[in-house]
Amino acid sequence: MRSVYMDNGATSYPKAPGVGEAMADYIVNVGCNIGRGGYQSAYDAASLALDTRDQLCRLVSGPGPRNVIFTPGATYGLNILLKGLLKPGDRVLTSPMEHNAVLRPLTQLQAQGVQVDFFPCNDRGELLLSQAEALITPQVRAVILTHASNVCGTVMPVQAVGRLCRERGVLFLVDAAQTAGVLPIDMKAMGIDAVAFPGHKGLLGPQGIGALVLTDALAAQIDPLVAGGTGSVSHELDMPSFLPDRFEPGTLNLPGIYGLHAALAFLEAQGEELRAKERALARRLWTRLRELEGDGLRVTGAEDPDRRTGVVSVDFLQGDNGEMAFRLEQGYGIATRCGLHCAPAAHQTLNTYPQGTVRFSVGPFLSAEDVDYVHGAVEALLREGR
Ligand SMILES: Cc1ncc(COP(=O)(O)O)c(C=O)c1O
Incomplete structure (x- = not known):
């Protein structure tokens, strides 16, 4: 896997x-x-x-x-x-x-x-x-x-x-x-x-x-x-x-x-090149997860990609976020973090309290294929959940 x-x-x-x-x-x-x-x-x-x-x-x-x-x-x-x-x-x-x-x-x-x-x-x-x-x-x-x-x-x-x-x-x-x-x-x-x-x-x-x-x-x-x-x-x-x-x-x-x-x-x-790569990955991850938004998924945070980092948190609306993070790891080998991320008031602000979110966060050594793989895995989870 x-x-x-x-x-x-x-x-x-x-x-x-x-x-x-x-x-x-x-x-x-x-x-x-x-x-x-x-x-x-x-x-x-x-x-x-x-x-x-x-x-x-x-x-x-x-x-x-x-x-x-x-x-x-x-x-x-x-x-x-x-x-x-x-x-x-x-x-x-x-x-x-x-x-x-x-x-x-x-x-x-x-x-x-x-x-x-x-x-x-x-x-x-x-x-x-x-x-x-x-x-x-x-x-x-x-x-x-x-x-x-x-x-x-x-x-x-x-x-x-x-x-x-x-x-x-x-x-x-x-x-x-x-x-x-x-x-x-x-x-x-x-x-x-x-x-x-x-x-x-x-x-x-x-x-x-x-x-x-x-x-x-x-x-x-x-x-x-x-x-x-x-x-x-x-x-x-x-x-x-x-x-x-x-x-x-x-x-x-x-x-x-x-x-x-x-x-x-x-x-x-590395100069600016590495960071530009990370920004491109961040934007791709956010865009691709947003394609899946609907009854089953909500993507949190700013709507302007220029005012975002490579952290994308989602709320699985028809399933338990902890269970979804577990299934991402067990079924697809994707390591995320779920819960409140040591920032409870942020979740109250984002309306994701107390369930928290599943957080995906990119780094500069990932690839566009990795991001697309995550998109595919989340899509599959949403399909299975229906
Ligand atoms: C926004 C923010 N502040 C502070 C910290 C604490 O950093 P450290 O654990 O390296 O002390 C973190 C770590 O997750 C963070 O994300």
């Missing part, structure tokens, strides 16, 4: 060529820590880590390589931001399309007296910008917004929200878990003060390594969530005031950094 991995929204597979080899190279041939030892291999590893910060800074047009903080993933970066910044009495705006990596820290903060308000979205997961505009007032401390929904693939109007935030002196934080490496991100042009993302999704790197990129002005307002050794200013008991050390206590995930470095080098070498 054919095997088609359609769960790239959860994590990319396969990884970029060279990722596994780079990680093994670190473990087998390097192995040392950085920022602590004064010997050649430690300097070489530090130089690679710095090079990776440069790559990540270029990726998001960040303020500089020092402003790139290595994290275990988007979740950690978002927690560093939200919990370090927001204090009782602060007001924060977000959207109902957020992942629990945003909603759960905000719920914890709410219990401590932070006021959390939501932008309105329609049932396609699109932010209603004209109504949102009125909510972004100078009294708001920060806006935190996902760049694209992990549930339905709808892309948020990040640039427009960033402009409003800048005009009104409001901090703008972006969860780019679904878009880093997939869509252009330009912190300066989009008015973004901080962006958090993992290395294991669109960047085609390994799990356990990601980045938070933030401006100096924002960093100065954030208390470190975790404190510990940094290999710098060790005589001081306070965390260093400078970046990246302020937010990087403890030994870094160096195998992960080696792997991510290789992935980013691959992406840079």
Whole structure:
């Protein structure tokens, strides 16, 4: 049976060529820590880590390589931001399309007296910008917004929200878990003060390594969530005031950094071509599944293909979504994800709560034939279900 991995929204597979080899190279041939030892291999590893910060800074047009903080993933970066910044009495705006990596820290903060308000979205997961505009007032401390929904693939109007935030002196934080490496991100042009993302999704790197990129002005307002050794200013008991050390206590995930470095080098070498291929696959998947819409199937998310990522979530109207995902895997070798995708409010917005959806998500290594195979399998399931 054919095997088609359609769960790239959860994590990319396969990884970029060279990722596994780079990680093994670190473990087998390097192995040392950085920022602590004064010997050649430690300097070489530090130089690679710095090079990776440069790559990540270029990726998001960040303020500089020092402003790139290595994290275990988007979740950690978002927690560093939200919990370090927001204090009782602060007001924060977000959207109902957020992942629990945003909603759960905000719920914890709410219990401590932070006021959390939501932008309105329609049932396609699109932010209603004209109504949102009125909510972004100078009294708001920060806006935190996902760049694209992990549930339905709808892309948020990040640039427009960033402009409003800048005009009104409001901090703008972006969860780019679904878009880093997939869509252009330009912190300066989009008015973004901080962006958090993992290395294991669109960047085609390994799990356990990601980045938070933030401006100096924002960093100065954030208390470190975790404190510990940094290999710098060790005589001081306070965390260093400078970046990246302020937010990087403890030994870094160096195998992960080696792997991510290789992935980013691959992406840079491929240029726009690989992403154009992924966009074409995304559009094909969405178009083909939409051909099947009717009594048996609803496709969620934005109706403008230019405002969508490669995530396409469907609701099987005459069957249980969990069972359909099982049958896709067992009968056709198609790996999807079903359920609420850690974003319950997004499903309430899309009217797919509590049943959730079956989520298909493309990656750049799939082919048009893979997408057509998925279309055929869904069509067959719908036929069998009648
Ligand atoms: C929109 C969004 N935000 C945050 C996360 C969390 O990312 P990670 O698990 O890498 O920390 C995910 C992962 O699924 C996501 O899709």
